[in-house]
Amino acid sequence: MRLVCISDTHSMHRQVPVPDGDILIHAGDCLGVGTLEELEDLDNWFSEQPHRHKILIAGNHDWCLQDEPEEAEALVRNAIYLRDSGTEIEGLKFWGSPWTPVFFDWAFNLARGEAIAERWAQIPADTDVLITHGPPAGILDEVIMATQSQQMISAKPSESVGCEDLARELERLKLKMHIFGHIHESHGQETRNDCLFVNASTCTANYKPLNPPIVVDL
Template sequence: MRLVCISDTHSMHRQIRVPDGDILIHAGDCLGAGTLEELEDLDNWFSGQPHRHKILIAGNHDWCLQDEPAEAEALIRNAVYLRDSGTEIEGLKFWGSPWTPVFFDWAFNLTRGPTIAERWQQIPADTDILITHGPPAGILDQVIIDSQLQSVGCDDLARELERLKLKMHVFGHIHEGHGQQHLDDCLFVNASICNGNFRPLNPAFVMDL
């Protein structure tokens, strides 16, 4: 099973090269301004991709999926959209969730602590592949703030991962964290396509499970 992982394309999906595979995973921030028109274009693009399965979650730029969920979700015809929900593909169990800790005033933001932790507690224990928009604290989540490298991932998500036996965790959100890291038996992937300057220059990740 070949998984192709992307995130943070910000409506520049037509500018990137996506390798072939069995499952295409988009971990959010698929839109730029977050409009229904952008989402419809993304879905049309999905229809032209060769992957047998496509999975999409939202991110903090994807406003229409938060503010107009019925209209927005109706436009997604060529991918499985996950919002605190799961799907199973050929024996692999996926769970997707869009939430990130509050940062200014973006979409799908929740306060750290019990509010966002409640979302992570919904992740089933038998999940194989977790897709969240943001990273857990301490894993591919560092940015430079005031000339210092700081970890900005979600502590509550990191704590919840301790009860899960994931094969893989895919996320984005922190463009500067693009990369992969093995920890215990889980592969963590920050699949941000856009770099820190919002240019779609990072490659997609391809994994065989």
Template sequence: MRLVCISDTHSMHRQVTVPDGDVLIHAGDCLGVGTLEELEDLDNWFSEQPHRHKILVAGNHDWCLQDEPADAEALIRNAIYLRDCGTEIEGVKFWGSPWTPVFFDWAFNLTRGPAIAERWAKIPADTDVLITHGPPAGILDQVITATHSQAVGCDDLARELERLTLKMHLFGHIHESYGQQTVNDCLFVNASTCTGSYKPLNPPIVVDL
């Protein structure tokens, strides 16, 4: 199964050249300012892609999916939207969740500790591919500036991963840490399409599972 992974397109999805594959996965921050109109355009774009399956998880910029969930989710007709739930495609079990630790005042933010750990505890033990918007602590989670770098991933998520036997964990959120890393036989993918300067220059990451 070929997975084509993108994230953090911030409504610039039409500027992305997407390779063919079996499943196109968007790991959140699909919208710019988070409007229903932006989401409708994204869904139309999904309909134009050749992949047999598409999966969408929300991110901290995707306000309408948090604040107007009924109206927003009704617009998603051409992708499987995962909000603390899963789907199985050709025997592969996917689970998606949008939450990230509180950072200023964004959508789908929860405080570190019990509030966000409760969400991660819902991830089934037999999940093959986990899709979260943000990274676990210590893996592709470095915010890098001209003067310093800082790891901002979720410690609670990292602890929860210890009970799982994932094949792959896909996320975005931290644009500067785009790339791949294998840890304990799990492939971690930060598929942020936008760079730190919000330019959609990072190509989709293709994984043959």
């Protein structure tokens, strides 16, 4: 089964060349400002894609899905929307969750520790593919730190900002794949303990939709 993974399109989805596949997965921050109008345009775009299945979760920019959930979710007609919920497609079990640790005052933020750990504890043990908006700690989660003299140096300091509580929860799961975004600078993929981790952020650190979709045959 061919999975095509994108994330953090920030309403620039029409600028993304999306390859064909069986399942198109969007790991959140699909909207720019977070309006219902943006979400309706995204859903129209989903209807134009050739993939047999589409899966969407929200991210910290997707305000209408947090603040107007009934109205917003009703607009998602051409994708399976997951919010702490799962779906099974051709024998593969998917689980999606939008939460990220608190950073300023964004949507779908929860405090590190008990509050966010409760969400991760809901992930079923038999999940094959986990979709979260943010990464686990230590895996494709490094953000570039701005400094006053950055333009004068070639080495850019970075900081790991992923969720430690999510990383701990992964120890009980036997995932085949974990898809996320959120940290634009860490776009890419790597394998650990037989699980493929994919940071599918489409936008770069400068919010340009230049990172290519990540295609995986699972």
